[in-house]
Amino acid sequence: MDDIEEYKALTSVFSAYYHFHQWEYDQLIKPRGIKYNSLPPDEQRLLPWYTQHTESLKQAINTNKQFTQFVALTICKQFGIEESPSSWYEAGHDDFDKVRSILLQLKREWGDEGEHERLVFERMICELNHKYPDFSARQHVNVLLPGCGLGRLVFEVVRNGYRAQGNEFSYHMLIMANFMLNFCSHPFQIHPYLHKFSNVCNRADQLRSVVILNHAGGTNGFEQLMLAHPDVPFMELMSMAAGSFTDLYGPDSLTTNSTSPNEFRATNKAHFEAVLTCFFLDTASNIIEYLKTIAYCLKKSGIWINLGPLLWHFENDFNTSHITLPSGEQVPTIMKGLELSRADLIQLIEDMGFQFEKMDTHEQRTVTIYAADPRLLSNFTYHCEFWICSQ
Numbered sequence: 001m002d003d004i005e006e007y008k009a010l011t012s013v014f015s016a017y018y019h020f021h022q023w024e025y026d027q028l029i030k031p032r033g034i035k036y037n038s039l040p041p042d043e044q045r046l047l048p049w050y051t052q053h054t055e056s057l058k059q060a061i062n063t064n065k066q067f068t069q070f071v072a073l074t075i076c077k078q079f080g081i082e083e084s085p086s087s088w089y090e091a092g093h094d095d096f097d098k099v100r101s102i103l104l105q106l107k108r109e110w111g112d113e114g115e116h117e118r119l120v121f122e123r124m125i126c127e128l129n130h131k132y133p134d135f136s137a138r139q140h141v142n143v144l145l146p147g148c149g150l151g152r153l154v155f156e157v158v159r160n161g162y163r164a165q166g167n168e169f170s171y172h173m174l175i176m177a178n179f180m181l182n183f184c185s186h187p188f189q190i191h192p193y194l195h196k197f198s199n200v201c202n203r204a205d206q207l208r209s210v211v212i213l214n215h216a217g218g219t220n221g222f223e224q225l226m227l228a229h230p231d232v233p234f235m236e237l238m239s240m241a242a243g244s245f246t247d248l249y250g251p252d253s254l255t256t257n258s259t260s261p262n263e264f265r266a267t268n269k270a271h272f273e274a275v276l277t278c279f280f281l282d283t284a285s286n287i288i289e290y291l292k293t294i295a296y297c298l299k300k301s302g303i304w305i306n307l308g309p310l311l312w313h314f315e316n317d318f319n320t321s322h323i324t325l326p327s328g329e330q331v332p333t334i335m336k337g338l339e340l341s342r343a344d345l346i347q348l349i350e351d352m353g354f355q356f357e358k359m360d361t362h363e364q365r366t367v368t369i370y371a372a373d374p375r376l377l378s379n380f381t382y383h384c385e386f387w388i389c390s391q
């Protein structure tokens with residue numbers, strides 16, 4: 001990406017955060033007004049609560065606005081962007097919709113209501129701690145977390161004493177992760193459930209707020225932990241790398257982006273004692289590239305811990321492009337097309353040189369929701385695969 005494109009990409013995301021309330025208003029409030037005004041008076045009288053609920057939705061949108069605007073204005077400076085929203089590029093519908101889903105992701109990773117969803121993080125850390133029981137020695141254990149979303153698992157891995165690097169390629173996520181990891185030292189209220197009207201049991205459920213907080217956020221971050229473990233330099237243990245997993249951590253042969261940092265990639269060769277993939281594997285368009293990348297950046301004695309479903313993200317993506325084969329021949333390719341079954345994936349992992357050390361059986365699989373309202377009358381539940389591999 002050149003500088004102008006990068007500026008455009010970044011500022012349109014900041015605009016999505018800054019003007020999110022306007023989009024919420026258009027999505028939620030406007031259609032309700034039109035519908036209500038189109039009802040004959042006798043039908044309106046049958047819904048005496050309707051206008052008050054719309055007012056409550058407006059108030060909740062305003063609370064979200066306080067938060068999302070604060071995030072945009074706080075984090076733009078970190079990215080070297082001027083604090084003047086009127087000069088930023090406009091956000092599109094997809095950008096706004098991603099902010100909507102990030103409010104739910106905030107609930108998952110940092111919200112008081114997200115505890116149950118975060119059990120999967122605990123499970124992964126538990127396995128890591130089993131392998132590295134000596135807390136003081138963990139600062140020498142490099143852990144990579146690709147597709148780390150809003151950074152909670154990275155943060156928890158550091159709290160357990162490891163040197164952790166999060167990797168994420170979405171600006172929408174990176175901006176909020178930066179806020180949560182570095183600036184959220186007091187509680188914020190958000191309303192993440194406003195946007196769904198189907199399967200709602202009570203209006204109050206839709207309006208309820210979630211409190212998000214990172215107790216250790218802000219500059220004084222890990223002070224309490226440092227008192228308990230004075231020999232562990234918590235403040236130095238966390239880092240984030242922005243960019244595509246395969247570009248940043250894979251072998252040169254996988255690089256799709258000619259401007260990606262070759263030197264950074266070279267330093268990652270056999271660098272990590274552990275790679276933790278949480279709800280990440282199925283984001284691959286080509287799972288073989290992800291596996292090659294894990295094999296490349298993992299130390300020979302290292303472990304790969306995976307937890308997540310096989311909901312292949314590109315299954316419905318027919319976008320095509322061209323790719324150059326090692327022979328030099330250019331051929332068309334497509335985003336979808338490598339959605340493997342569990343059995344075929346397991347075989348592939350073994351064929352690529354990994355050994356399974358532990359794996360949940362079908363009956364043991366973790367069943368969980370993902371960034372959703374647990375009080376809805378109907379929810380998508382994920383049946384997660386869990387395994388530990390060595391190579």
Ligand SMILES: C[S@@+](CC[C@H](N)C(=O)[O-])C[C@H]1O[C@@H](n2cnc3c(N)ncnc32)[C@H](O)[C@@H]1O
Binds near residue numbers: 150243283
């Ligand atoms: C389903 S989310 C999981 C987030 C987090 N690990 C969790 O469990 O809540 C997948 C994340 O991977 C990121 N992602 C997808 N493909 C990626 C890639 N090739 N490189 C880096 N990040 C990627 C997405 O932006 C998204 O934040």
